[in-house]
Amino acid sequence: MRLAAMAHASNADSARFEAAFEAHHRRVFAYALRRTATEPDAEDVVAETFAIAWRRVADLPPTENALPWLFGVARRVTANQRRGARRWLGLLERLRAEPRATPGPEPETPATEALARLGPDDQDLLRLLAWDGLRQAEAGEVLGISANAVAIRLHRARRRFAEELAAIEADDRKGSDASRTSDTVRGRMPGQTSGERTT
């Protein structure tokens, strides 16, 4: 479906914007969903990203190269949204005088837990490569760093991620071993709840 309002547009800028929107808005939305708490928040990020792209259409790269540029804009929009949300939540919490956790978009798995243990720069880079499907040079464009710096950071981040993942999985194994041992001592089979008894 074309943007109806632009169907009549004949200038090159409008055509470039429309082509970029049609080619990339789904991936920008997926990018936003991975980094915001709710779908409406992600919609806001995409709408604002393309509003900026429209205002700065003269700077918008050709469609085939536009995705990293759009991600770079979406990254800043997301950061602004988080800052605004923190201020708003802080106000609410002061009014309610009770803490409230912001829900995260990511289900808890050993991999996401390992990711959460990394620094923000490492997290940014790994998400761009593993989830958003960018190449290293494209990720460098989004983050504003050179391809060389991406390679170095990736090498370190991959190693730290592997170490954290291994530690989490080792803890999980220890926990399940302890659980099995404890269950056996109490006369339960592994996986059986404490309310159930062997016969």
Add this chain to the structure above:
Amino acid sequence: MNEHFETDPLDALRAADPVRDDHLPSASLARIRARVQENVMTNTTPRAGRPARLIAAGAGTLAVAALAFAFVFGGRGAVPGVLPGASDGTGFAMCVEQYSPETLAGRSVAFDGTVTAIDGDNVTFAVNDAFRGVDDATITLEAAGMTGTAITSGGGPNLAVGERYLVAGEETFVWACGFTQPYDATVAAEWSAAFGG
């Protein structure tokens, strides 16, 4: 020296992707399209306006000033205590670390080498003099952004076969930003000293 994983640890992260690009909520996509359409209808096509032009002009002035600064103060040996290669790095914000004698000494690989082959981002050097972390007569390292194959290539020389360089890096990587630079005998002597030679 090469760290090798039997499987890519990032495969576990890929599998934990909370969003599937092919299963995005259609209602959200429709709302986004409507909002973007509304924005386009209510805002005429903008060109580079006065603020943008002023910013561009300001950036240009700063760039000229930076070049002038580098020309006046970045000359070889002009600043005491800074190795001559320090000015070779471009775009410090793009660098993992800024080049200095201290940060140079922190690299695990450093040598004087001549490029014998380039294959994508992998560059093979014939080692003329090893300062640290090199045992063989040749070494192949990844030099992302320095072989002319990447979109961005800030911070490093474009390596060329037959050319001689002072190369520093970490494990399997060549570092840019002054850590790798065209060979110079004076700088080579300083590198040798930095690595306790």
